Amino acid sequence: MPLFYGTEIRSRLLLGTARYSSPAVLAEAVRRSRTDVVTVSLRRETAGGRQGGAFFELIRELGVRVLPNTAGCHSVAEAVLTAKMARDVFETDWIKLEVIGHQDTLQPDVFGLVEGARILTGEGFEVFPYTTDDLVVAERLLEAGCKVLMPWCAPIGSAMGPQNMQGLRAMRAEFPDVPLIVDAGIGRPSHATTVMELGYDAVLLNTAVAGAADPAAMAEAFAMAIDAGYAAHGAGMLEPRDMAVPSTPVIGKAVFS
Amino acid sequence: MKLTINGEEHEVQAGTLAELLQQLEFEGDWLATAVNGELVQKAERADRRLQDSDRIEVLSPMQGG
Numbered sequence: 470m471p472l473f474y475g476t477e478i479r480s481r482l483l484l485g486t487a488r489y490s491s492p493a494v495l496a497e498a499v500r501r502s503r504t505d506v507v508t509v510s511l512r513r514e515t516a517g518g519r520q521g522g523a524f525f526e527l528i529r530e531l532g533v534r535v536l537p538n539t540a541g542c543h544s545v546a547e548a549v550l551t552a553k554m555a556r557d558v559f560e561t562d563w564i565k566l567e568v569i570g571h572q573d574t575l576q577p578d579v580f581g582l583v584e585g586a587r588i589l590t591g592e593g594f595e596v597f598p599y600t601t602d603d604l605v606v607a608e609r610l611l612e613a614g615c616k617v618l619m620p621w622c623a624p625i626g627s628a629m630g631p632q633n634m635q636g637l638r639a640m641r642a643e644f645p646d647v648p649l650i651v652d653a654g655i656g657r658p659s660h661a662t663t664v665m666e667l668g669y670d671a672v673l674l675n676t677a678v679a680g681a682a683d684p685a686a687m688a689e690a691f692a693m694a695i696d697a698g699y700a701a702h703g704a705g706m707l708e709p710r711d712m713a714v715p716s717t718p719v720i721g722k723a724v725f726s
Numbered sequence: 727m728k729l730t731i732n733g734e735e736h737e738v739q740a741g742t743l744a745e746l747l748q749q750l751e752f753e754g755d756w757l758a759t760a761v762n763g764e765l766v767q768k769a770e771r772a773d774r775r776l777q778d779s780d781r782i783e784v785l786s787p788m789q790g791g
Contacts, residue, residue, distance in 0.1 A: 485791030495789070510790025511758055513732040513783065517751040521786020525756040528787070538790045546763065553765040554758035554785055625791070675791035 471648050471670040473617050474595040479505040481695050485675025492527050494684055499531050502688035506534045538565040545585045552589055567599045575625045579606040583613050590614030599652050602636035604643050623654025626676045630660035641668045658694030665698025730781045744771040758785045
């Protein structure tokens with residue numbers, strides 16, 4: 470199982486907790502996914518409000534690790550402050566660092582991302598950066614102290630699946646020893662299988678499960694798909710060929726005319 | 727004293743951040759606080775003095791992807 474900053478996790482599926490129709494649906498999806506890590510966020514609380522407390526209690530009851538995010542942050546300062554506030558609440562050094570650079574595509578601001586990663590690493594955080602498949606940015610993130618990389622495969626919530634297979638393949642080849650998690654853009658279990666077949670260590674997804682007609686069943690489907698892709702990568706797959714190759718031996722075949 | 731709390735202006739009398747939270751019925755060990763863009767850890771709230779025009783953020787856990 471993959472090691473993230475020295476912590477071994479029990480599942481290659483990391484699951485987001487947003488957009489479920491109810492806390493009960495979320496809880497069942499988490500159980501059926503067999504995930505070990507869920508992502509959470511921080512938002513403004515209302516005076517006298519208990520919403521945050523109820524959600525926090527649910528997460529604690531599920532017995533999973535928490536990966537807080539800086540979702541929605543558009544500047545380094547915002548993201549760094551959100552990370553510090555998340556550490557004070559969730560009592561973990563892990564942070565999924567998002568610095569959003571483009572409103573329509575939610576593409577990360579990779580310049581701010583590198584700067585934020587450097588600041589947070591210096592403050593003892595263990596940064597999981599939401600990035601693109603750009604190899605130079607990846608290199609800078611590693612130089613900034615990241616020991617995990619989380620490239621998108623398509624825009625957040627788009628369900629488009631892998632848009633740049635060559636880019637994902639190149640990233641895996643370039644950083645063979647860095648844990649790589651595909652974060653964002655997965656729509657179907659087959660997408661997850663595809664990136665796992667490339668040798669990725671894990672997949673982080675949310676909308677593909679939360680938005681399904683039956684989120685718990687979809688969570689289980691993703692768990693199986695990710696296991697299948699991982700096993701296939703380890704087993705060594707055939708390369709595609711242009712011509713047919715008979716699977717049944719031709720030697721000893723009867724001649725009737 | 728005029729304070730901005732989660733983006734809204736409030737007229738309150740509170741010496742410290744801990745007093746302010748109590749006055750406004752922000753309760754629970756799941757809250758995160760910042761004053762003027764700086765984190766104020768749970769343990770520091772009782773010592774964090776407030777001044778007129780301070781900007782305060784009170785956040786709590788929420789669903790996230």
